[in-house]
Amino acid sequence: MEVDNIKAVYFVGIGGIGMSALARYFKVMGYEVAGYDRTSSPLTRKMSDEEGFDITYEDDETGIRAVFRDREHTLVVYTPAVPKENRILSFFRDNGYSLHKRAEVLGFLSRSKKALCIAGTHGKTTTTTMLAFLLSRSHVGCSAFLGGISSNFGTNLLIDKNSDYVVIEADEYDRSFLHLYPAIAVITAMDADHLDIYGTHEHLLMAFEEFALQTQGELFLRKGLELRKRQVTGHYAVGEKTDYYADCLRVDNGSYLFDYIGKDIEIKDLRLCFPGRVNVENATAAITVALHAGVTQEEIRKALPLFTGVARRFDMHVKSDRLIYIDDYAHHPREIEASLSSIRDMWPNKKLTVAFQPHLYSRTNDFYPDFAKSLNLADEVILLDIYPAREQPIPGVTSGLIAERLTVPFVQVSKDEFPEYVRKNVSEGIFMTMGAGDIDRFIPVFTEMFNYPAR
Template structure:
């Protein structure tokens, strides 16, 4: 189901606000910002967590479990796309006739009165929005921001900021990216995904055009290299938007050249109007240089000096679950990554390959969603075949119910047909770390991949390796 835009109301006019599933990565930063602005905030989540404790420390009334009585005197209720209509708090909110907003609307309200920057794309939107926040901050702009994953340097995914700019990660999966009042729109790439909501690749692509040509958008930063983005650029130009292209193509407005890997990082020469110099990152991967170029283009659109933006890029140390180091035990390096689309898996493993050295690249992948697994099992197998040894887990369902015949084994079989090394299928998450512990050896680099709870596997593997070291 697609989320349609609604009319925005200023945060000060919302009354008390209750967030259902307040502990989620997409909800907790918004709730924290509302509380920081003096709004009475409450919220509930299905399980206790450090996030709930952190929100409570900000003065937010938090609850474990969902119950209609927990709405209290709320005038506005905020939900995410994952909340089912049967949730007792949502049922009660509808019965009372309260204002019910999707999380994107609650986030969009924070942008009112600011110069909005909305970053979207099938891949890379979390890193690009985080890089944009870091580059603007380093160049002295003090932006507000809400991104999908905590910055490694600060441990936070949000900042109110005192400057004019406000940066958000705009989720295209449910169409909610069309809600944001942005002056600058960023499109990192466009590749078919989330067809359970959009129906067809053409409809999905058209949603990006709607996003980029919204009435308030002045400047669109878009990839000059990605075929899906390039295909949409003429329609965006016809809508009268100022388009800034970024990438390695000869005609890119912000162009990358002389790309190379460094020890744990990457670098390129960046050339743009009136500026040319080194772009040096402390994170690996060609794709991260592209993300940084888009962030740079946003800064230039806001009038910031190119040299200051390039210098600030070196201060970006990553975000949670984006090729994040977990541990190094007994000569085995363990990383964790959020990659959950075939293109993302391939990009992450390609970057990891450049860091392996004399060992092997071991991938542990947990498919996310039954529909995505059904639609892209073959593509996942092709991407995973970039690793030397592969462990595939059962599907993390998230919001979906099972589909007949769709299991993680579809991905494992696809990988087995193409891989040069062993492929193992482990149905349960509990079996993942023991399976990895049995196959890894010194000098190996292990990457856990997926958008579900596979993030637990890395620390569990580290614990097992430490116990037998």
């Protein structure tokens, strides 16, 4: 990919979390940047209203400004989530522009740095953001392209021109992570997912094997994962002895205390204030990579308690004696199981009500028995309709497939009915919204609803 002559960059699908990070990067670096997305979102509104981005929601090529009609000096970045028949994308494609997927551009930009890449079918966003936070709070520093909005930084992009390291979330969707050549890599999970792309779990595993082979230095895997073609530096875990693990885990006033044990290293009494046992596991991976990148033990000890999380990852919006409201991006059965198990760990005696919006017809069709099994960890389930994203409906595939296999009390509601149902039926315990679709649009509604006056 040649960028020496590029003066302008147009993003088709600019509102995606990965696309927006790249767009922000090019704008900071002085390029003319604009983009299209299908719908407005809090992220795109912040980019346009506060950061000066030119964003359109009309799929109309006639609105493309003159600066982006200079084919020789314009780079077009697109996401596979945008349909091929999109008029703006078709205009660029039919007129001979240089078109590249987001993953290609990210791979190109990362080659001038030492890339620290976190891959996995779940856990990667939080682990990536934790790692970037630990490095940024140390003498090592880093740039970062994150797959979520860091609560600490309020953005998904960090730029540190003085650091040799760039932290990258390595996304397996559409084999995107195969454009990366990590200096150090982590694989957090390799569960069956994205079968609309890979066809079979075996093909997904083959892609992870290839990603591992492209890793030039240390490679760390969660305990229980194995690779056939590549030796690993070590495994990590929580409460199980392995190469790198969190030991003596205990809850202390709403946060976790644990000891980090690694090869020839021990850091006692680390504190993590971000809830969820699964996040202790993510922290263990992040600490391991940070240490290998040169972050000191004392820097880790000081930084870790200050980590406040990632938007839509176990994101606590209301916490009172009466009710706790948490929003989470979980959209795979294993992610749901991990989140709900963490809640049972921290608040074993509170009633747990979960509102779940399935994401994609294909994923629902592939995993509906497993979705039901995971959701059965709740006391009550509110099921919304499937969020289609890029897909057309599949006959017979609805959220009812999950409902039929639930053994806990449940109700199916439309998005229009959803807020009123919650207002009338949820008043205490823990309420959790889950899913990768647009269920997050209700966060302000429920945050206001549950901010009860003190009793």
